[in-house]
Amino acid sequence: xxxxxxxxxxxxxxxxxxxxxxxxxxxxxxxxxxxxxxxxxxxxxxxxxxxxxxxxxxxxxxxxxxxxxxxxxxxxxxxxxxxxxxxxxxxxxxxxxxxxxxxxxxxxxxxxxxxxxxxxxxxxxxxxxxxxxxxxxxxxxxxxxxxxxxxxxxxxxxxxxxxxxxxxxxxxxxxxxxxxxxxxxxxxxxxxxxxxxxxxxxxxxxxxxxxxxxxxxxxxxxxxxxxxxxxxxxxxxxxxxxxxxxxxxxxxxxxxxxxxxxxxxxxxxxxxxxxxxxxxxxxxxxxxxxxxxxxxxxxxxxxxxxxxxxxxxxxxxxxxxxxxxxxxxxxxxxxxxxxxxxxxxxxxxxxxxxxxxxxxxxxxxxxxxxxxxxxxxxxxxxxxxxxxxxxxxxxxxxxxxxxxxxxxxxxxxxxxxxxxxxxxxxxxxxx
Amino acid sequence: xxxxxxxxxxxxxxxxxxxxxxxxxxxxxxxxxxxxxxxxxxxxxxxxxxxxxxxxxxxxxxxxxxxxxxxxxxxxxxxxxxxxxxxxxxxxxxxxxxxxxxxxxxxxxxxxxxxxxxxxxxxxxxxxxxxxxxxxxxxxxxxxxxxxxxxxxxxxxxxxxxxxxxxxxxxxxxxxxxxxxxxxxxxxxxxxxxxxxxxxxxxxxxxxxxxxxxxxxxxxxxxxxxxxxxxxxxxxxxxxxxxxxxxxxxxxxx
Numbered sequence: 001x002x003x004x005x006x007x008x009x010x011x012x013x014x015x016x017x018x019x020x021x022x023x024x025x026x027x028x029x030x031x032x033x034x035x036x037x038x039x040x041x042x043x044x045x046x047x048x049x050x051x052x053x054x055x056x057x058x059x060x061x062x063x064x065x066x067x068x069x070x071x072x073x074x075x076x077x078x079x080x081x082x083x084x085x086x087x088x089x090x091x092x093x094x095x096x097x098x099x100x101x102x103x104x105x106x107x108x109x110x111x112x113x114x115x116x117x118x119x120x121x122x123x124x125x126x127x128x129x130x131x132x133x134x135x136x137x138x139x140x141x142x143x144x145x146x147x148x149x150x151x152x153x154x155x156x157x158x159x160x161x162x163x164x165x166x167x168x169x170x171x172x173x174x175x176x177x178x179x180x181x182x183x184x185x186x187x188x189x190x191x192x193x194x195x196x197x198x199x200x201x202x203x204x205x206x207x208x209x210x211x212x213x214x215x216x217x218x219x220x221x222x223x224x225x226x227x228x229x230x231x232x233x234x235x236x237x238x239x240x241x242x243x244x245x246x247x248x249x250x251x252x253x254x255x256x257x258x259x260x261x262x263x264x265x266x267x268x269x270x271x272x273x274x275x276x277x278x279x280x281x282x283x284x285x286x287x288x289x290x291x292x293x294x295x296x297x298x299x300x301x302x303x304x305x306x307x308x309x310x311x312x313x314x315x316x317x318x319x320x321x322x323x324x325x326x327x328x329x330x331x332x333x334x335x336x337x338x339x340x341x342x343x344x345x346x347x348x349x350x351x352x353x354x355x356x357x358x359x360x361x362x363x364x365x366x367x368x369x370x371x372x373x374x375x376x377x378x379x380x381x382x383x384x385x386x387x388x389x390x391x392x393x394x395x396x397x398x399x400x401x402x403x404x405x406x407x408x409x410x411x412x413x414x415x416x417x418x419x420x421x422x423x424x425x426x427x428x429x430x431x
Numbered sequence: 432x433x434x435x436x437x438x439x440x441x442x443x444x445x446x447x448x449x450x451x452x453x454x455x456x457x458x459x460x461x462x463x464x465x466x467x468x469x470x471x472x473x474x475x476x477x478x479x480x481x482x483x484x485x486x487x488x489x490x491x492x493x494x495x496x497x498x499x500x501x502x503x504x505x506x507x508x509x510x511x512x513x514x515x516x517x518x519x520x521x522x523x524x525x526x527x528x529x530x531x532x533x534x535x536x537x538x539x540x541x542x543x544x545x546x547x548x549x550x551x552x553x554x555x556x557x558x559x560x561x562x563x564x565x566x567x568x569x570x571x572x573x574x575x576x577x578x579x580x581x582x583x584x585x586x587x588x589x590x591x592x593x594x595x596x597x598x599x600x601x602x603x604x605x606x607x608x609x610x611x612x613x614x615x616x617x618x619x620x621x622x623x624x625x626x627x628x629x630x631x632x633x634x635x636x637x638x639x640x641x642x643x644x645x646x647x648x649x650x651x652x653x654x655x656x657x658x659x660x661x662x663x664x665x666x667x668x669x670x671x672x673x674x675x676x677x678x679x680x681x682x683x684x685x
Contacts, residue, residue, distance in 0.1 A: 258553070265539055265550050272537035275499065277525035277554040277602065 026335045030248075034241050037065060042234045059354055060346075062233035063305075068345035069240040070301050075325040075341035076247045076334065077294025082323065083332035084255060085287035086267030087164070088172040090319050091179020094159075095152045095292045097186055097314040099299015101200075102148040104207035104309040107300075109136035113199050128212045128227045141213045141304065145243075148296035156292030157285050164284045179319050186311040201311060208308035213239055230307045240301055244338070247294055251334045254290065263287050264332075317374070321348065324377055328384055330391030340392050348373055446654055446668060451510075452477045452637050453498065453529075453606055458507030460490075460497050467493040469661040470507075475606065480628065480638045482652035482669060484645040484682060489658040491641040492534055495610050498639075499531050500524040511606070526554050530599040531608035536591045538598065540584025544575050547583050547594055551601030560603065567634075568597040571627050589620040596624070600631065607631065609640040613647055625651045645682035649673050657682070 041062055045053060074096060081089045104110055107127070112119055112135050120135070127138025139147070163174040189201030201207075212227035213236070219226045228235045254260050262283045265273035274280050303309050321344065329340020356369025369376075384391070453475040460468040468490040475481045483491045496502045498509060500521035509516040511527060519527070530551070539547050548568060552561045569576040572593040578586060583594055592612055599607055609628065613621040621644060629651045632638050642648035649655055652669030657678065665678070672678045 261546070261550060262553065264542065265553075268539040268541055269537050271501075272533060272539065273550070274521045275525065275531055275533055275537075276550050276598070277522045278550075279522045 027248075030245070030338070034237075038234060038237060038241075041237070059350065061350065062237065064346060064349040066233060066236055066240050066305055067302075067349055068342045069237070069244045070298050070305060071322070071325065071345035072244050072338050072341035073240075073247045073294055073298040073301065074322050075329070075337050076244075076251050077291045077298065078322045079291075079326050079329075079332065079334070079337045080251065080254075080263070080294065081287055081291035082326050083337065084260065084267065085263040085284060087284060087287060088169075088175070089288075089291070090172050090176035090316075090323070091182075092175075092291075092295060092322055093314050093316070093318040094179050094182040095155065095295025096299045096302065096318065097182055097311075098152050098155050098292075099148040099296035100303045100309040100314070101186065101207075101299075102151050102296065103144055103210065103300040103303035104201075106137050106139040106144050106147065107141065107211040107303070108138075108207050108209050108308075109133045110202060110207040110209070111136040113202065115198055126214070128214045130209055130212065133209045138211055141211060141300075142216070145297050145300050148300045149293040150296075152292040152296030152299070153289040156288040160285045160288035164281060164288065176316075176319075179316060183311060183314040186314060204311055206308055206310040206312075207303075210304050210307050210309075213304060230304075236305070240305070243297060243301060247297070248334050248338060255334075259283070259286060321377065324381055328380065328392055330394040332395040333391070333393055336391055336393030336395075343392075344377070347376070352376060447476045447479055449476055451475060452512065453639065454508070454510045455494070455498065456508040456510075458494070458497060458504040458509065460493050460502055460504050462493075467661055468497070468504075471656075471658065471661070471663050473656055473663075475637060475639050476654075477605075477637050478632065478635070479653040480632045480640060480651055480669075482648040482655045483639065483641045483658060484643070484648050484655060485658035485664075486682070487643065488660070490661040491643075491658050492610055494658070495531070495608055495639070495641050498524075499529060499608060525602060528603075528605035529608060530602035530604035530606075532592075532595040532599045532610065532612060534610040534614070536588075536595040538583045538591050538594050540582065542583055543580050544583055544586075544594055545579050547598050548575075548601050551598035552603075555603065561601070564601055564603055568600050571600075571630060572597055588615050589617070589624070592616060592620075592624060593627075596627070596631075600636070604636060607636050607638045609638065609642075611641060611643060613642060613644040621647050645678070646673075649678075649683075 045056065048056075074092070077095070078089060078092045081087050081092070105114075109129070111121055111123075121137065122135045124134075124138040125143060126140035128141065129136075129138045159175075159178055163171055163178075166174060186201045187204055190199050190203030190205075192198045192200060210230075212229050214227050215224055215235075218224050224235070225232070228239065255264075262273065262278045265276065265278055266280065266283060270280060273283075322341075325341040325344050326337050328344065329338065330336030352373055353370035356367060359369070360366060451474040453473075455471060455473040457470050457472050458468055459466060459470055471490065471494055473481070473483070473494070483494060485491050493502065497504050498516065500516065500519050500523065503518060507517075511529065514527065516524060516527070516529075539550065542550070545565075548565055549561075552564065555561055569579070574590055575593055575597055578590065583591060586594070592614075596607075596609065596612065599609075612624050612628070616624065625647050628638055628640065632653075640648060640652070649669045649672050655667060655669040655672050656663060657665040657672075665672075665675075667675075673683075
């Protein structure tokens with residue numbers, strides 16, 4: 001046995017050439033779909049017959065499309081925590097709520113009601129309040145996006161610091177509890193403080209009268225208004241679509257960097273990662289913070305989408321739907337999670353009800369399908385776990401390992417023997 | 432090139448002199464209330480391969496885990512380059528220059544060989560140095576070069592072990608810790624791995640290897656410690672232990 005390494009010609013395999021389509025197919029596809037949806041709704045749909053408009057509107061209403069975009073942003077945020085870092089979070093709805101209430105405080109007249117002494121408060125930083133709603137705090141929508149992202153990141157760290165030391169199952173339970181407690185605080189945050197004189201959430205009445213979205217320099221383009229109102233659905237589509245694109249871009253970039261590598265390493269083997277010098281707590285907290293920041297942005301968008309913040313919207317089922325989006329789409333794959341989120345959001349808001357109507361019309365049944373959405377989601381999840389465990393569009397790495405299972409001990413030994421047999425044969429002549 | 436058995440040490444019977452790189456003094460390590468290591472002292476000098484042998488449950492791996500910061504000794508001292516390592520968390524130990532190939536290899540199965548190696552250099556920022564070390568590792572283990580883009584989990588056990596050692600080397604360690612590198616490998620592969628460990632030493636990295644395969648470990652080691660149920664039973668020049676009757680009887684199946 002020689003100490004020289006086997007002399008078989010060692011040629012590094014050429015780097016697999018990624019075709020243009022493989023590299024840019026997904027982003028171009030999403031972009032084309034976005035342009036198509038906008039152009040169709042903005043210019044073509046108004047020219048069609050009323051009948052067609054109604055029919056189309058019941059199957060693919062613009063509100064549902066916009067809402068689906070927001071769901072996709074949340075799903076991408078959760079994907080960082082669950083998909084990239086492998087930390088199960090069952091209370092992600094909390095960040096949606098925090099983002100929403102940041103918007104409620106900073107972009108609505110509500111701040112007047114927070115404390116009796118604030119009744120005449122009027123404060124604006126490039127704000128765009130609705131006409132007649134100028135009191136309260138009005139901060140520019142784009143600034144609020146940043147503020148909400150930061151607030152949620154801090155909240156993520158505060159929640160994460162004590163809980164991330166826990167192992168997976170316990171972490172899931174604690175996040176579940178957190179996701180239950182915070183909405184309860186939102187629902188009951190009407191009279192808090194020593195004399196109950198602080199109203200931090202307006203309770204179940206919620207916050208209404210959200211500011212409009214300023215278009216900034218784009219207002220000089222003909223046809224673009226100074227601010228985007230609640231019912232400018234097509235322009236909102238552009239804003240939400242851009243934010244989704246940003247979320248996808250950040251998800252993809254961060255994953256290729258040092259931080260992303262560390263997340264993936266923790267997901268695969270925490271102990272081994274720490275042996276490589278990965279500081280587990282810091283890296284896990286950063287996953288929580290980045291994921292939460294996405295949630296904050298989504299929360300603000302959702303508040304402008306529905307024109308208010310309603311405590312009842314933040315419940316456990318939201319966290320579960322988001323988790324289903326991540327799992328069904330393909331954990332860790334940005335494209336898959338986005339497609340999964342858009343699809344499930346549509347099924348949840350429109351598709352199920354519409355398909356149910358068709359079914360009822362054909363069979364004469366009177367089933368309210370929309371109210372059975374969890375039955376359907378559950379069934380979809382079970383079917384996916386049975387037949388397509390890796391999700392709709394899985395991560396390349398997951399697919400490879402799931403499809404060629406790890407070698408067993410004996411097989412592995414066999415492969416080693418084969419390998420060394422070749423090596424020794426090559427060396428045989430020299431001995 | 433020589434086979435492990437006929438490579439004689441430069442000065443038989445004499446250990447390298449000089450300052451210790453790593454000193455373990457009388458450590459006691461417990462799992463809960465059960466003592467796994469009861470007063471073990473070990474020293475590793477720069478440029479040596481020190482082997483820690485003993486049977487199952489002797490406390491070898493526990494000792495190694497204590498050095499790498501996964502366990503904390505109840506009493507005793509661990510000093511690396513004059514600095515105490517007691518209570519230093521695992522990821523900080525790495526930054527001091529101690530990298531390890533853990534028991535059971537623990538490579539990242541869904542990552543490619545290349546990504547695994549890059550993670551080994553997680554704490555480093557010198558791109559040129561990392562690239563040079565990657566070349567070095569791939570020269571040491573040409574098999575990894577052939578599989579550079581393959582997912583690590585789909586490789587054979589021997590290749591995974593090579594990757595685990597290579598990944599640890601990517602941290603550019605002053606001291607390389609190897610926990611049972613021969614575990615589950617065919618004998619030919621054990622030879623290959625251990626030959627490479629010696630090459631690593633010759634390239635200037637100090638190695639502390641824990642091994643149940645005493646024969647393989649003593650053949651390549653410079654200095655050896657024998658552990659038995661948490662105590663240090665014997666220490667000495669590795670090659671001389673190969674001739675020691677009591678060792679041969681107990682560990683080498685003589």
